[in-house]
Amino acid sequence: AFPLRLFLRHLGRRYAASRAPGGRLRRSGLALWFLSVGTLCLGLAALILIECLRAVGAIPASIGRLADAFVVSSFVAAFISSLSVSLLMPEQPSWRLFPLDDDIARRLRWYCHATALVAWVSGFAITLNQVARTSSALTVATEGVAALLYSGLILSALASLSLVPGKAGPVADQDAGQAEPAPVTSRRGGIIVLVRLLGHLTVLSALVAALFGYLNFALFLTSQMIWIALVASLIGLLMAFADDLATWVFKPEGRFSRALAHALGLGGNRLAQAGVLLSAALRLMLLAVGVAALLMPYGSNLSVFSGWYDAVSRGLRIGTITITPGAVIRALLVVALGMGALQVIQQWLVNTYLPKTDLEPGARNSVSTVVRYLGLLLVVLWTLAALGIGMSQLALVVSALSVGIGFGLQAITQNFVSGLILLAERPVKIGDWVRIGDQEGDIRRINVRATEIQVGDRSTLIVPNSELITKTVRNMTLSNPMGRVQLQFAVPLDNDVARVRELLLEIYAGHARTLPEPAPSVFIDSIANGQANFNSFVYVSSPRDAYGVRSDLYFALLQRLAAEGIPLQSPQDVRIHRADDSRPPAAAQAPA
Structure with a gap:
């Protein structure tokens, strides 16, 4: 069994170092492998030995109970020893799951091995006394020796935690496999101090009980302290493995996560959240199992969980509907x-x-x-x-929810139906340039509840779909993709208005983005105050071009009018009169 265990451990190390997934999963997985291999190899070896002896008739029925105790004690001792090795990793500090100093890890390893040996010997010896029907004095002496040995081992382990911490061993890097210093847990931390205090009080109580002759109680206290340490260590290891496994499975850059994201259309953040939720659920389940295991010596057992399982397996009944796992x-x-x-x-x-x-x-x-x-x-x-x-149950559910939808979700329902109307009738569509109130922009997306519009300053305007159905919306690109440019200006009446019209038409024809059809048009809108007010129109290929083209046309118009000597404003006569001057007023003309 021992060579096989060493060989399987070696295989586990090689696989973890070369082929196991990167990150913390390789450390927790290797620790769980060490625990499984160490427990099963020694335990199964003891079981196979006993069964072989029974097969050849070497074990009489009178000592069958002793043989069973040998197997159970072997499993328990192997479990204690393997759990200590998987958590402490004295020979491989870079793979250690929890941060511990190397010297403390080595000391704790020997104390754990000694505890496993005491557990095997005491369990087998107590059963031997019961099978041999020895005197009660020998049974009490056996229990007393076991209690004293457990007390000494617990005190030694607690004393090792109070040592001055040495240099921590390196911890394997999560991805690159590089080594870096591990964070060292302070020996003066609150949790360590509390554990030491409770441990010393428990050992002191056990020694006092043994001194007054309550050896069974002393053995119970020390064995319960060891049991609590074993359960807490095992649950801690399993919780770390569950967290690492769930995080690795739903890792955004992982192969499984990429395939799941491609199939379901989910983002990396959603998958990471799923991994965190799965990890929390698994750890809560393990924590509940650990609490139940701690309470087993006090009369509680796992029947509570079996009862829950039976109730869940029968299904949850809601009215006439039964939902089963x-x-x-x-x-x-x-x-x-x-x-x-x-x-x-x-x-x-x-x-x-x-x-x-x-x-x-x-x-x-x-x-x-x-x-x-x-x-x-x-x-x-x-x-x-x-x-x-x-469908009949669904109709009942829908009818029951209709009241809540009618009152509490009225706005959401209205927007959803409006979104369907927008997709069906398509009064507006993606890419349209619309104006709603004093806001205008391009429609970028039509969602279930609202429509996203990108306005001129590149910000996004989120408009509920009902607003696009019930209110007035100006769609400037719905039916006619062309845009119209309007120029308005005035020139004095003493200028050649026909020449102004020709210049304007030449400017329109010379611009690259104006359209020849429909043909540009120039009108005199009105004559007032000695000026002719011109109003002209020209068309461009898109309403989006109207603003820029209008600016270009104004620049060109000002340049051509200045070159032709045509002003846009008449000179004004300014006459100044002095109130205290009796002479005829002097006229002075100055251009405005």
């Missing part, structure tokens, strides 16, 4: 398969089929969104069917 698992599988199939169909629509049609991008988005909504509805119905909820 099998139905929940089926529903989860249906959700995974349905969402994966929906993601594949959507990708095929968006990337393969729709680009080969004559639909514009807005129509393609509408088709893809409607297919997604229908797919989600089918997945929900399929999931409810997998849970055992038929």
Whole structure:
């Protein structure tokens, strides 16, 4: 058994160092491997030995109980020894799961081995006394010796925790395998001080009880302290492994996470959150099992969990609906398969089929969104069917929820229905330039509840879908993609207005972004105050070009009018009169 255990440990080290996933999982996995190999090798060796002796008739029925005690004691001793090795890692400090000093780890290893030996000898000796029906004095003496040995080992272990900490061993790097100093837990920390205090009080109570003749009570105290340490260490190891495994499985850059994200369309943050939630659930379950194991010597057992399991396996009854664990698992599988199939169909629509049609991008988005909504509805119905909820029960649930939807979710329902109307009638679509109130911009996305509009300063305006249905919306790119540019100005009446019209038409014709059809038009809008007010129009290919083209036309107009000597304002006569001057007023003309 011992050579096999060493060989399997060596294989575990090689696999963890070369092929195991990076990160903390390789350390917790190796520790769990050491625990399993050490416990099973020695325990199974003892079991095989006893069964072989029984097969050849070497063990009489009178000592069958003693043989069983030998097997049980071997399993317990192997478990204690293997648990200490898996947690302390005295020969491989870089793989140590919890931060401990090397010298303290070596000391604790020998104390744990000694505890395993005492547990094997005491358990076998007590059973031997019972089978041999020895005197009560010998049984009491055996229990007293065991209690004293346990007390000495506990005091030695507590004393090692009070030593001055040495230099910590390196801890394996999570990904690169490099070694770096491990954080050392302070021996003066609150938890360590509390453990030492409780340990000393327990040992002192056991010694006092043994001194007054209560050897059974002394043995109970020391064995319970060891039991608590074993359960706490095992649960700590399992919780660390569960946390590392859940985190690794849902690691965003992992192969499984990438495949799951591609199938379900989930982001890396969502998968990381799923890993954290799974880790929390597993650790809570392990913590509950640990508490139940600690309470076992006081009359509690795992029957509570078995009762919970029986109640859950029978199913949770809600009215006429019974939800069983099998139905929940089926529903989860249906959700995974349905969402994966929906993601594949959507990708095929968006990337393969729709680009080969004559639909514009807005129509393609509408088709893809409607297919997604229908797919989600089918997945929900399929999931409810997998849970055992038929259409009749679903109708009752919907009718019961209709009141709450009518009052509490009225606005959300209105926006959702408005979103469906927008996708069906398409008064606005993605890429349209719209104006709502005093805001205008381009529609970037139409969601279930609201529509995202990017305004001129590159910020996003989120408008509820009901606003686009119930209120006035100006869509400047709905039916006619052309834009119109309007120029208004005035010139004095003493100028050649025909020449002004010719100049304006030449400017329109010379601009690269103006359209020849519809033809530009120039009008005299009115004549007032000695000026002719011009109003002209020219068209461009898109309303988005109107503002920039209008600015270019104004620049060109000012340059051409200045070159032709045509002012945009008449000179004004300014006459100054002095109130105390009787002479005729002098006239002075000055251009304004």
